[in-house]
Amino acid sequence: MFYSVESGMLALAGLSVAWPWIVLSAVAAFAGGMWVSSRLARRRPRQDDLDATIAGRIDHEFRTPLSVIIGSAELLCDDTGGGLDDERRRLVEAIQRAARRLHRVVEDLTLVGQLQTGGFAPKREPVSLAQVADEVAEWNRVDAATKGVGLTVEVRDPAWIRGDPARLRQMVDNLVTNAVKFTPPGGSVSIVVRRDPGGSLEVEVTDTGVGIRPEDRHRIFRRFERGSHAVANHVPGPGVGLSVVEAVASAHGGRVRVDSSPAGSRFVVQLPAAAVENQVDEVHP
Amino acid sequence: MSDTPTVLVADDDRDILDIVTFRLERSGFKVIRASDGREAHELAVKHRPDVVVTDVMMPHMDGYELAKALRSDPATSHIPVIVLTALSQEEDAARAFESGAVDFVRKPFSPLELKARVQAALQRR
Ligand SMILES: Nc1ncnc2c1ncn2[C@@H]1O[C@H](COP(=O)(O)OP(=O)(O)O)[C@@H](O)[C@H]1O
Ligand SMILES: [Mg+2]
Numbered sequence: 001m002f003y004s005v006e007s008g009m010l011a012l013a014g015l016s017v018a019w020p021w022i023v024l025s026a027v028a029a030f031a032g033g034m035w036v037s038s039r040l041a042r043r044r045p046r047q048d049d050l051d052a053t054i055a056g057r058i059d060h061e062f063r064t065p066l067s068v069i070i071g072s073a074e075l076l077c078d079d080t081g082g083g084l085d086d087e088r089r090r091l092v093e094a095i096q097r098a099a100r101r102l103h104r105v106v107e108d109l110t111l112v113g114q115l116q117t118g119g120f121a122p123k124r125e126p127v128s129l130a131q132v133a134d135e136v137a138e139w140n141r142v143d144a145a146t147k148g149v150g151l152t153v154e155v156r157d158p159a160w161i162r163g164d165p166a167r168l169r170q171m172v173d174n175l176v177t178n179a180v181k182f183t184p185p186g187g188s189v190s191i192v193v194r195r196d197p198g199g200s201l202e203v204e205v206t207d208t209g210v211g212i213r214p215e216d217r218h219r220i221f222r223r224f225e226r227g228s229h230a231v232a233n234h235v236p237g238p239g240v241g242l243s244v245v246e247a248v249a250s251a252h253g254g255r256v257r258v259d260s261s262p263a264g265s266r267f268v269v270q271l272p273a274a275a276v277e278n279q280v281d282e283v284h285p
Numbered sequence: 286m287s288d289t290p291t292v293l294v295a296d297d298d299r300d301i302l303d304i305v306t307f308r309l310e311r312s313g314f315k316v317i318r319a320s321d322g323r324e325a326h327e328l329a330v331k332h333r334p335d336v337v338v339t340d341v342m343m344p345h346m347d348g349y350e351l352a353k354a355l356r357s358d359p360a361t362s363h364i365p366v367i368v369l370t371a372l373s374q375e376e377d378a379a380r381a382f383e384s385g386a387v388d389f390v391r392k393p394f395s396p397l398e399l400k401a402r403v404q405a406a407l408q409r410r
Contacts, residue, residue: 060342063371064298066393071304074396078311103393110373121375 062106069099097143104177107170108240112223115247122164122251129159129168129203129271133191136172140180148185151176156194159201161271163252171248174241175205175267181235182265183209196270204268212260221246221256245269290407291315293334295325295351296369297343301392305338305369308396309403322346326354329361336406338399341370341377349384356385365406369394 073095076084084092114120137153144151161168172191179189187208194202212220216227223243230237242256245267249256254271292314294305299320306316317332319325323345329337337355341348348368355361368381371392381389387409388402 059373060371063373063392064301068298068300068304070393071301071396075304075307114374119374
């Protein structure tokens, strides 16, 4: 039995809190520094100037060290760098996985900040959702395999739209990382890209995981909201992934649907036919 | 173009300078390093590198100013500039191109990808 909730109207509801507060309290919550976050919550800065300054600093302070970690790990693994034994190579891969995880959080928080300051200006380039799905599956393949979760991609349409490639990848990646995260070993996650009978394009991410309670299904699309299962079981995560999914979908004129039962969940992002780029199909089949 | 292309790399973070240097040297480039915009400008005028890779937020002269200064000097205006930045706002890319940069890479970046961008900039000259 599947319950269904439409979350389109929730888009960006409740985005009234100044953005430095969001990022700083998320960072503080990560670091376990709860007193910082509760102090900041009491005095929320408002001015856009201040927002922009702090946004810039957060960017700089996270992105530069992340570059050092990602870049050093890549150079260490490089064959011309030579001579890493299996154990050391696995340690470097662990660094790379951790860095990717951190990178995802930084990208999500950056987007949350841009939404907050009105600085989110998605590109309008031809993007194949099929290609996006393949890339995202690639990013998640090792994590899924390590956990013992199957991961498949089924493409029934190249699904060209006009949109922002990086943001669309981020959107699908958030759905897939969630699906892998909330699916116990032995389960499976599938990504399907198709055109529905009405001509809209759909990206569907289905899992055989723990499911989402009916009372959580609207709430989880708001930023920092997490489901009762995630909270009770200390499943890690900052709670912004689905708010990003929602925001990116609606920026492309689309919406997100979720069905869930105790046997698993299914998220469908539907992008309207109006956004479909027909001409491009011929150029890149 | 000489056999060994020279890349001038400017960043005030020493670790980033090292990473970019390691990658480019391993790929057969000669690298000149600068740790602020003014030093980068002086070295660019003196050595005429084939490509400049520059950070944005640096002491004395930022990456945009560096790109503008290089473009407005006939001695250096032919040198392609790639901006490497930790800023994530959409306007930052626009500003980089307005300043005369030919490419824009956001941090965090993959050294291999940066090397590919440097090669592409060399081919486009
Ligand atoms: N595929 C899924 N299966 C079960 N629960 C999910 C799934 N995707 C999201 N959720 C629930 O929605 C909440 C919010 O998700 P998200 O915004 O991505 O934040 P995070 O993953 O950091 O918790 C999660 O904490 C979880 O409770
Ligand atoms: Mg998530």
